[in-house]
Amino acid sequence: MDGTVASKPANAVLKLNNVSRRFGITEALRDVSLAIVPGEIICLVGQSGCGKSSLLRIIAGVDTPDSGVLLLKDEEIAGPKRFVEPEARNIGFVFQDYALFPHLTAEQNVLFGLKGLPKKVARARAAEMIDRVGLYPLMKRYPHMLSGGEQQRVALARALAPSPSILLMDEPFSSLDRGLREKVRDETLALLRALGTTVIMVTHDPEEALSAGDRIVLMRKGEIVQTGTGYDLHDRPNCRYAADFFCAFNKVPGTYRDGKIETAIGNFGCEATLADGSAAIAYIRPQAISVSQENGDIPGRVTGRLFLGEVEQLTVQVEGLSEPLLVRTMVRLPAPTNTIRLTIGLESVLAFSAH
The missing domain is CATH 3.40.50.300 (P-loop containing nucleotide triphosphate hydrolases)
Incomplete structure (x- = not known):
């Protein structure tokens, strides 16, 4: 923990x-x-x-x-x-489905949580919060007359109204x-x-x-x-x-020794609380791998390309690895390009126990 x-x-x-x-x-x-x-x-x-x-x-x-x-x-x-x-x-609560009362207007939905206040004070507070979420012109509309984003803002105003x-x-x-x-x-x-x-x-x-x-x-x-x-x-x-929760890593098996993880595609310095000589996994971000047609430490063969607009995802087969590497790059390689060279940013490699 x-x-x-x-x-x-x-x-x-x-x-x-x-x-x-x-x-x-x-x-x-x-x-x-x-x-x-x-x-x-x-x-x-x-x-x-x-x-x-x-x-x-x-x-x-x-x-x-x-x-x-x-x-x-x-x-x-x-x-x-x-x-x-x-x-x-x-404690206020905004539910996933907003839980608005369909038979009440946006204003009435917000007023529902202000029953303990005098009516004049409650109406003023409801109007203030509806205005803060940008829905004042729509306050007399019912939920079915509002878009999904507008319903969400009504639910927010209702939850915030009681402070x-x-x-x-x-x-x-x-x-x-x-x-x-x-x-x-x-x-x-x-x-x-x-x-x-x-x-x-x-x-x-x-x-x-x-x-x-x-x-x-x-x-x-x-x-x-x-x-x-x-x-x-x-x-x-x-x-x-x-x-794994926050990034789709390349995972390369290796051995942790003397502050480095030794793998088939190179040795990478990593800070890790692992026993010397223990089996480890190198976690390499797809965007931490640079590509070039001429310069780089690791030769590879492109076996797949997925154009995503700002970036392109390459699937690259590398000798010594059973699984291909995924690479995300902004470099525009001419098509077809089959052989490339890779450079891995040493500072971005993480090491975890293989067990």
Whole structure:
């Protein structure tokens, strides 16, 4: 487990201490500890079934932990001493399907979460939030009269209207098509940052997590594997699972010896906590391999080309390797080009145990 998980900032708005949850023989969460500071946008990521949605449900209060403690602003909201009901936690939730009431207008949907306020105050607050998400002219429309992106913004306004301590978002952009998703996501995150909202967002999309989160929490089998910035997890993964989640690596077998991994295509210096002489795997990013028709350390034969626009993906067979290398390059090689030479960026090779 990553050492940063145990860190508990003094000003944390939410603290999870050793939270566990079991469903039958399945451990959905195992001793999860995490601290989130005000205004931070956290992205929970991991493969299906890793526990990220279970964690969100426990924070929201719609499920209870079997053990461990949740503290919101240093007050226990779930644990052995106390359980605070979801509606009393002041935690907002944007659902994957938005969960708007079809028989209510956009304005009425936002007002639904403001029932405790005087009507005049509630209407003013609802109008303010609808305006902040850019939907003031559409506030009298019903959900079926709105686009997917507009419905998402109504759901956001409804969640933000009560000024929650934390906003939870469960795959909030996954139902939008790719072009619209990026636009709505950028606008939403800009608004949340402007408001200083503390956010925990579940996503299955590695690129979305890298671009959206101030900090990423990567989970596997109910545990936190690694936390850090997008740069930390992408550039310095602490295990093969973390590396594979954020990048499709070339994996070349070798032996770790004297601070280097020795492979059939060369020796690469790597910082790794591996025993000297142990079997290892060199992880090489496709974009870290340079190609040329004349210059390079490794001869190869192009067996496939996939043009992706800005980059081209080459499949290259190299002597000594049972699997071809994938190369992503912006170099435009003339077609047909069958033989090329490769150079691997030494600083970008990672080494992990083969076992």
